[in-house]
Amino acid sequence: MKKYKVGIIGATGMIGRRFLEILCNHPIFEPTVLAASYKSAGKTYKEALKNRIKKTNSSLCKFYNFILLDAQNDIEKITSLVDFVFCAIDMNKNDTKKIEETYAKNECPVISTNSAHRQTSDVPMIIPEINYNHTKIIKFQKERLKTKYGFIVTKPNCSIQCFVPAIHPLLDFNIEKILVCTYQAISGAGKTFDSWPEIFDNLIPFINSEEEKTETEPLKIWGEIKNGKIINKKNLSITSQCLRIPVSDGHTAAVFVSFKNKISSKEILEKWSTYESKIKNLNLPSMPKKFIHYYNNPYEPQIKYVREPDKSMSILIGRLRKDIHYDFKFISMAHNTLRGAAKGAVLTAELLYKQGFLKNKIL
Numbered sequence: 001m002k003k004y005k006v007g008i009i010g011a012t013g014m015i016g017r018r019f020l021e022i023l024c025n026h027p028i029f030e031p032t033v034l035a036a037s038y039k040s041a042g043k044t045y046k047e048a049l050k051n052r053i054k055k056t057n058s059s060l061c062k063f064y065n066f067i068l069l070d071a072q073n074d075i076e077k078i079t080s081l082v083d084f085v086f087c088a089i090d091m092n093k094n095d096t097k098k099i100e101e102t103y104a105k106n107e108c109p110v111i112s113t114n115s116a117h118r119q120t121s122d123v124p125m126i127i128p129e130i131n132y133n134h135t136k137i138i139k140f141q142k143e144r145l146k147t148k149y150g151f152i153v154t155k156p157n158c159s160i161q162c163f164v165p166a167i168h169p170l171l172d173f174n175i176e177k178i179l180v181c182t183y184q185a186i187s188g189a190g191k192t193f194d195s196w197p198e199i200f201d202n203l204i205p206f207i208n209s210e211e212e213k214t215e216t217e218p219l220k221i222w223g224e225i226k227n228g229k230i231i232n233k234k235n236l237s238i239t240s241q242c243l244r245i246p247v248s249d250g251h252t253a254a255v256f257v258s259f260k261n262k263i264s265s266k267e268i269l270e271k272w273s274t275y276e277s278k279i280k281n282l283n284l285p286s287m288p289k290k291f292i293h294y295y296n297n298p299y300e301p302q303i304k305y306v307r308e309p310d311k312s313m314s315i316l317i318g319r320l321r322k323d324i325h326y327d328f329k330f331i332s333m334a335h336n337t338l339r340g341a342a343k344g345a346v347l348t349a350e351l352l353y354k355q356g357f358l359k360n361k362i363l
Contacts, residue, residue, distance in 0.1 A: 001027070001028070002360055003026075003027075003028060003029060003030040004028060004029050004030065004083040004084065004353070004358060004360060005030060005032040005033075005081065005082045005083045006023065006029045006030060006031050006032065006033075006082055006083065006084060006085065006086065007031070007032070007033040007034070007035060007078050007079075007081070007082040007084075007085035007086070007108075008020060008023075008031055008033070008034050008035065008085070008086055008088070009035045009071045009078075009085050009086065009087040009088065009089050009099075009103075010035070010036060010071065010087060010088035010089035010090060011034035011035060011036055011045065011063075011068065012036045012037075012040055012045075012048045012049060012052060012068070013036075013088055013089075013090055013190065014187060014190045014337065015088040015113055015190075015337060015341050015342050016034075016036075016088045017049075017053070017057070017060060018337050018338070018341065018342035018343070019031070019086050019088065019342045019345070019346070020034075020059060020060055020062075020063055021057070021059040021060065021342075022286070022338075022342055022343050022346050023346065024059040024062055026285065026346070027285055028285065028350065028353060029346070029349065031063065032081060032082060033066075033069060033078055033081050033082050033085075034063060034066045034068050034069070035068060035069040035070065035071040035074065035078055036048060036068050036069075036070075036071055037070070037071060037072075037089075038070050038072065038073065040068050041068050041069060041070035041071075041073075041074070042067065042068065043067070043068055044064060044065055044066065044067060044068070045060070045063050045064050045065070045066045045067075045068060046064035046065070048068055071089055071099070072095075072099060075099070075102050075103060075106060076106060078103075078108075079103060079106040079107065079108040082108065083108075083109075083358060083359065083360055084108060084109035084110070084111065084349070084358055085103055085108055085109070085110055085111070086111050086112075086113070086342075086345055086346075086349070087099075087100055087103070087110050087111070087112040087113070087114060088112075088113045088114065088341070088342070089114065090190070093115065093116045094116075096114050096116035097116040097117060097120075100112055100114070100116060100117060100152050101145070101152070103150070104145055104147060104150035104151055104152050105145055105146075105147060105150055106150060107147055107148060107149045107150045108149070108150055109149060109150060109151050109152075109153070109352070109357065109358060110150075110151070110152045110153070111153050111154075111155075111345050111348055111349050111352070112152060112153070112154045112155065112345075113154075113155045113341045113342065113345050114154070115154075115157065115209075115213065117152050117154050118154050118156065118157075118213075118217060118220070119216070119220070120152075121229040121230055122137050122140045122141040122144060122228060122229060122230070123137070123141060123152050123153065123154055124137050124138065124153050124154070124230065125153075125154045125155070125156050125217065125220055125221060125230075126153055126154070126155065126156075126348045126351070127156060127161060127164065127165065127221060127344070128277070128279060128284070128287070128344075128347050128348055128350075128351045129165065129277035129279065129287070129291055130164070130165060130168050130221060130277070131221050131222070132277070132278065132279045132351055134221075134225065134230060135153070135351070135352065135355055135357060136225055137225050137228070137229075137230055138151045138153070138357060140228035140229075143228075149359055151357070153348060153352065155340075155341065155344050155345050155348065156217045156218075156221060157210070157213040157214065157217055157340075158184075158188055158251060158336040158337070158340030158341055159182045159184055159188070159210055159213065159214050159242060159251055159253075159336075159340075160213065160214055160217050160218055160221075161251075161334050161336075161339055161340045161344065162182065162251040162252060162253045162315070162332055162333055162334035162336070162340070163180055163182070163253035163255050163332045164218045164221060165291065165292065165315040165332075165334070166253075166255065166272070166292065166315055166317050166330070166332040167218075167255070167257065168222075168275075169271040169272060169275040169292070170257065170259075170268060170271055171222065172271070173259045173260075173261060173263050173267070173268075173271075174259055174260035174261050175236055175257055175258070175259055175260075176235075176236065176237070176258045176259060176260050177236070177237045177238070177239075177257075177258045177326070178218075178236070178237070178238045178239075178255065178256065178257055178258075179238075179239050179240070179255070179256040179326060180214065180238065180239075180240045180253050180254065180255050180256070181240065181241045181242075181243070181253065181254045182210075182214065182240065182241075182242045182243065182251055182252070182253045182254075183243050183245045183247075183251070183252040183253070183254075184207065184210075184242060184243065184244055184245065184251045184252075184336065185245070185247040185248060185249050185250050185251055185303075185336055186199055186244065186245075186246065186247065186248065187248060187249045187336060187337050188207075188244075188251065188336050188337075188340075189207075189244065192248070193246075193248065199244070199246045200246055201246070202246060203243055203244070203245055203246075204243065204244035204245075205241075205243055206242075207242045207243070207244055210242035211240045211241060211242050214238070214240040214242060215238045215239060215240050216232075216238075218233075218238060219232035219233045219236065219238070220232050220233075222236070247303055249306070249307055249335060249336060249337060249338075250303040250304075250306040250307060250333060250334070250335055250336060251333065251334060251335075251336045251340065252303060252331065252332070252333045253331070253332045253333070254329070254331060255329060255330055255331070255332055256323055256325070256326035256328075256329045257326055257327060257328050257329070258326045258327045259327050263327070265320055265321070265322070265328065268320060268328065269294060269320065272292050272294050272317060273292075273294065275291065275292055276291070277291060279351060279354075282350075282351070282354045284347055284350040284351060284354065285350060286313065286343055286346050286347040286350055287313070287347060287350075288310070288311070288312075288313040288314045289310065290314055291314060291315060292314065292315050292317060293311065293314055293315070293316050293317065294317045294318065294320075295316070295317070295318040296318075297318070298318070298319055300318050301316035301317070301318050301331070301333055303333060305333070306333050306334060306335040306339075307335065311335075312335045312338045312339065312343065313335070313338060313339050313343055313344070313347070314334075314339075315332060315333070315334050315339075316332070316333040316334070317330055317331065317332045317333075318330065318331050319331045
């Protein structure tokens with residue numbers, strides 16, 4: 001099978017490196033172009049990583065001799081060499097928005113982990129197992145951009161992906177309100193314990209813009225397409241607090257939910273145990289064997305579980321119980337740089353491939 005040629009925009013960052021680890025031996029996609037900021041452009045990938053990672057990574061060695069292109073100034077060259085790009089650049093929102101649109105207008109699909117276009121009404125924000133059908137909006141986006149192949153698809157914020165999949169199967173019970181407190185790993189800030197010693201024995205009670213994203217993004221994911229726009233779900237309120245904790249990888253959420261109708265814990269557990277996405281039969285390479293795991297032991301799940309290879313794309317839930325102010329509460333976890341970012345974006349690309357949105361334009 002002819003593989004799709006892929007560009008990684010922001011290849012030197014933490015998520016960019018994750019993309020390369022995941023795609024090193026991918027059956028459909030092959031990274032052929034790496035791009036970063038003008039400061040790294042012209043260097044080999046190995047040279048650019050010199051002060052970023054301390055240990056040799058065998059998955060990245062394959063790309064060490066790649067010459068980095070300039071993500072901002074080499075767009076025409078990059079788009080001439082690839083079928084689509086994954087974008088994980090670290091720039092301000094306005095510049096990111098402009099760059100991603102420029103790639104798309106150069107007839108290059110963009111699958112982004114950035115927040116810049118998440119609230120653009122004709123840009124889908126995808127969790128493949130949940131709102132796979134939002135890719136229908138791409139038709140209207142192309143009309144706006146005046147493109148044949150180019151478009152933008154985004155991933156949601158990593159924090160919401162540790163609890164939205166747990167709530168999604170329960171929407172049939174008419175949820176009225178949600179309260180969520182997230183406890184987020186330092187990799188979500190692009191940090192490691194080596195680069196952020198201040199996090200040891202500490203908790204940081206503020207993450208810039210995180211609570212706004214946590215409260216608004218789920219409503220778009222659960223929204224519907226009308227008149228060429230994604231309209232947010234109505235009659236559901238979400239309030240949140242987001243904290244940074246001294247954990248390397250993996251986000252945890254304490255979730256409180258109220259329903260319009262009276263339901264039982266047995267009904268909730270049955271929804272979780274029987275939930276299967278409608279895209280299960282597509283056999284996407286990055287899709288987990290089991291999307292939702294529930295643990296009966298009150299001491300489980302623990303955050304290290306999300307780093308196990310067979311669970312890194314799964315949602316881990318525990319401690320379902322009644323609450324005196326809300327109806328029920330539970331704990332939910334997910335891997336933030338895999339499910340919440342790079343591998344979730346690769347899964348989205350696999351979905352787009354199966355749905356026919358990606359084309360081998362380079363023969």
